[in-house]
Amino acid sequence: MILLCELLKNWPCTASGGNIRAEVRGVTDHSAEVVPGSVFVVRKGRRSDGTAHIPEALRNGAVAVVTDTPDPPELPPDVAAVSVPDAADFLAHACSAFYGHPSRELEVIAVTGTNGKTTVTHFIGQILKAAGIKAAVLGTLGLWVDGEKQDIGLPALTTVPPTHLQRVLRHCADSGVTHIALEASSLGLEGGRLGHCRITRGVFLNIGKDHYGEHGGEAAYLRAKARLADLSDRIILNRDDPAILKLCEGKSAGWTFGGSPDGGNHIWVEDAGSGSWAAGCGDERTLLPAPVGGKHNRLNAAASLAAAVSLGFGIRSCRAGLEGLKLPEGRMQETGLSGVRVIVDYAHTPDALKAVLESLALEAGGRIITVFGCGGDRDKEKRPEMGEIAAFYSSSVWVTSDNPRNEDPLQIISDILGGIGGEGPNHRAEPDRELAIRRAIAEAAHGDIVLIAGKGHESGQTTAGVTRPFSDFEVARRHLEDIHSNSGSDTVQSTDGIWYDGGEME
Structure with a gap:
């Protein structure tokens, strides 16, 4: 804990009302996180203004409200009203001080x-x-x-x-x-x-x-x-x-x-x-x-x-x-079956996709089959460039969805395909990411590499504001286990060291 006066000491501000010697039990800019004794810092975010959340902060027990607006809001007399030049900068300072730097x-x-x-x-x-x-x-x-x-x-x-x-x-x-x-x-x-x-x-x-x-x-x-x-x-x-x-x-x-x-x-x-x-x-x-x-x-x-x-x-x-260096989850994370290597990587920029594909091209014994998409509400100009890169290094490309968010998935796919002249025998669109992964693996033969790029470690897929559970690695592994169960011949190996035989862990 720290006293409010100590938190404000040597900081450019004006304060009125409340108890300047109140014990501070938390510092936050999220009203839902306010507990009795908290300092609530009002910031203007990308989508909302923190001023609208002051009533909730007060109900939750804030002892001080910090703003950087010219006209600070009216507060109850028992709550300190603090005005600072930059609320975001004060938030960083106050959090550091609260936890003892x-x-x-x-x-x-x-x-x-x-x-x-x-x-x-x-x-x-x-x-x-x-x-x-x-x-x-x-x-x-x-x-x-x-x-x-x-x-x-x-x-x-x-x-x-x-x-x-x-x-x-x-x-x-x-x-x-x-x-x-x-x-x-x-x-x-x-x-x-x-x-x-x-x-x-x-x-x-x-x-x-x-x-x-x-x-x-x-x-x-x-x-x-x-x-x-x-x-x-x-x-x-x-x-x-x-x-x-x-x-x-x-x-x-x-x-x-x-x-x-x-x-x-x-x-x-x-x-x-x-x-x-x-x-x-x-x-x-x-x-x-x-x-x-x-x-x-x-x-x-x-x-x-x-x-x-x-x-x-x-x-x-x-x-x-x-x-002993080991790549973190979702970075060149590998599984496979019957001589087909399936690799999941977070590469979601042109440079990252190129680096991964260049690396795989040096070790590929067969074809490279790439599955990828681009996120919605993000950097549209990179989409055709990534399509061109994927087509250059891959024998086959499946263009699919990757967190469309609030954009039309088909428009994102169209933007990507614009970099490779549209769909063709080796460049196909499949908006359903799980289906695209399954089709890419089904297309692969012994010696081929299937690269699933863009989401890496992510465990969800966001479409139209709704996020549902989705993991590239788990989708690929489940499909490989299905193939193995149907064939009953090979084992499925993943880079976490677990071997799968007929879907059962040894």
Whole structure:
């Protein structure tokens, strides 16, 4: 707990009414989360104005209401009315103060980029754990500590708001965690979710096409990404991405990373042939078995290694972590049957889809059959480009739905097919995603790869405002089990190490 006067101390504000020495038992911008003794911060969201929720906050026991509007609303005399210049900034400050500024007790590594944030944060966690560090990972897949998923009630967001972020950081610090790697999305950075959080290292992966529409254009998207440089003690840059170097021009980079050797504070990981990687910095070099495939994952590993090395860990002390790297859920997650490999990946941008398909093309013994779609109410300009990429690398493409949200699924599919000249013998439309997956697997023969792209770990499909349970991996696995049950010949293997024989787990 903290007193209201302590929360407002040294903060530009005016306050009237209420009890300035009231004990604060919570800080939130969601009226439904208000408990007796809470400070309710009124913010104007993308879809609604928090002012409309003040009555509910008062009914739930708010002791103070904070606004940044020129004309604050009338409040009961026993509730403090606080006016601040920026409600979002105050929310981040107040949450940090309420939880005792937990980021000051941790090494916080924030990772931003259009693609790869989830993989890199989990790689960092794995490298640090292997080096004997109790580390946490926070992002798209929730909170993980020492490789174990934590059930602490978080919203399904890449970067959680400060009300949850500071609670998580306090939980981690109190649990003995010393390092945490978290995903910093463009929307999270723009919305000030990482404000008043001490970030030790800011890692910049890449810049691609995503969320332009939600930011109001490319320039606003880039400005949001660039904020991480100002929030971080030191930054780590991808030297192989010109857009990243331009974005951070004039900023002093502590370290860089890439796919080829270079001098100075530069970490590199390259293909050494025969299923091996070479990793190094300056004159230091180590050879290790390649734990995961794909050029993009070598770069992800280099970014993760750069973060660890920049914090004082030597390359050789990170070797065990590098050798044991495992991709997180929904990233190149594989199952299969009768020589057909079925791979589920979150690739939902042009760059990500290209990276995955390029990687699969190098190892494919047969055809590549791709199933994918594009989300509704998002970046329409990327749709034909993704269609073109899928058609270039795949022998067969099934264009389907991927969270149409409030758009017409058929229009989204039409936009995608516009990049490959419409439907044809090898480019087909099937709006029902489950049916598209089943048809793609049915089409595959021994040696073929079926890539199901776009949703990865997601467990729901949103159409017309309604979300129903849906998992690409589970749909694929169920279909493979059906095939096996009917044939009675082969086993179905998944990358979680469980073998399926006739639908029964051994």
